[in-house]
Every structure is written in structure tokens, then in C-alpha cells.
Amino acid sequence: MSREPQKLDSGFYDRKDVVKIARELLGKILVTRRDGIRCSGRIVETEAYAGINDRASHAFGGRRTTRSEHLYGPPATAYVYICYGTHPLFNVITNKKDVPHGVLIRALEPIDGVDQMLIRTGKPIADFTLTKGPGNLSRALGISKLDSGGSLFSDEIFIEDDGLRYKKIQVGITKRIGVESAREDAELPYRFIVKGNPYVSARKS
DNA sequence: CGACCGATCGTCT
DNA sequence: GACGATCGGTCGA
Numbered sequence: 001m002s003r004e005p006q007k008l009d010s011g012f013y014d015r016k017d018v019v020k021i022a023r024e025l026l027g028k029i030l031v032t033r034r035d036g037i038r039c040s041g042r043i044v045e046t047e048a049y050a051g052i053n054d055r056a057s058h059a060f061g062g063r064r065t066t067r068s069e070h071l072y073g074p075p076a077t078a079y080v081y082i083c084y085g086t087h088p089l090f091n092v093i094t095n096k097k098d099v100p101h102g103v104l105i106r107a108l109e110p111i112d113g114v115d116q117m118l119i120r121t122g123k124p125i126a127d128f129t130l131t132k133g134p135g136n137l138s139r140a141l142g143i144s145k146l147d148s149g150g151s152l153f154s155d156e157i158f159i160e161d162d163g164l165r166y167k168k169i170q171v172g173i174t175k176r177i178g179v180e181s182a183r184e185d186a187e188l189p190y191r192f193i194v195k196g197n198p199y200v201s202a203r204k205s
Numbered sequence: 206c207g208a209c210c211g212a213t214c215g216t217c218t
Numbered sequence: 219g220a221c222g223a224t225c226g227g228t229c230g231a
Contacts, residue, residue: 066227085224085226089212091212207229210227216221218219218221
């Protein structure tokens, strides 16, 4: 089932179906290495943002601004933007340069570096809120807006595959969180979760 | 330059 | 389940 972790290569990111990639990112391991300390967690919740035709995307209608510039970057770029003034949200860019496809990482199950995550978040103990929700996981792993535009082939932030695969029955598919203003696109089944995982954000589907 | 809003979170009920 | 904090980004004037 499990093997030595390998960094995902360009063949994973440069595909056209961002919804499929969002599904396949479940079970992969997001890693940051900062100050010689490795922090990592298994991805258990994702959302796809499908480019200029997706009303929930920052790139809807071809909009391209200072904030969303890195959404248009080459595959395996990190796109990090600030939400509600304080929360960095981490996205994986896919497809090809100038095609603004991204996958928002919404929750992790911690693996390495929990002590460092506690320091970064200021939490006294490692409860499920440590890496539940996109803002929380960014803080725990030390991801900030400064990371936006960086490559996921770097040694600072990257994604690994250790061979773990979730079965179809373990995966839940729902509409996305917090995108009510996207009208009909708010109903798209673009959110993927590991059923029953305590780190998945508990929200109404 | 000012007004508005948000891919959230924590707290309170 | 509801609500307010909080501030960067965006857009209009």
C-alpha cells in the first residue's frame, strides 16, 4: 500500500482536467521545509476552481489582477492569496501557463512537524483544528502570501505521493464552501473529502 | 482616495 | 446555527 514518498512531477500537474486532479490530490502529502524543519500533512479535502468559465474562480471571465496573477502561472505553481484580511489560502496551479486552473487545499491530517505547527499557530495542544480549514493549515505549515508564485518543485514547498490511495467509497463529493455568490456554479460538485476524516471541515454540503 | 466585499475562523447561543 | 472581526484587493470617482 505504502512506499517511499516521491515528489509529484510535472506529469501530475500539467493535465487539463482540474476536477480530476483535485480528486487525485486526496491522500497526497503537502510538505513545507522551513528553517530545517519538515512539516507535512495528508490532504483530506480539496476544491477545484476551473478557470475563466467558473463563476467561483478569481479568473472568471478572464479577469487577471495583481492578486490573481499567479493563478495564471505554469503548472505546479503555488497560488496563495489573503482571504478576509488575515487568512492565507493555498492553491495548486494545474494545466498550463495562462490557463487559470487551481485546486484549493482545504484540510490536512498532520504527519510530520506537529510541534512546529503548535508553535506557529500558538495552540497549546494538537486538536483537529490544527490543520482543519484552508486558513488554519496554511498557518500550521508556515505558508504565507510570500509563497505565491513559487514552484512546487522547490525544496521549500512540494507535494509527495507515498502510494496511499483512497477507495471510491471513502471519497465524498459535494459543492464548494463559501462560494454562494457564484450563482449556478456554486452547485458544481467540485469539492472532494475523505469521508469520516476528523480534519475535514464540518459544513453543510 | 474611499467604499465595499470576501475560496475564513472563533466565539457565542 | 449565527455573527462579527479584520484588512488586502478591487473598482469606481
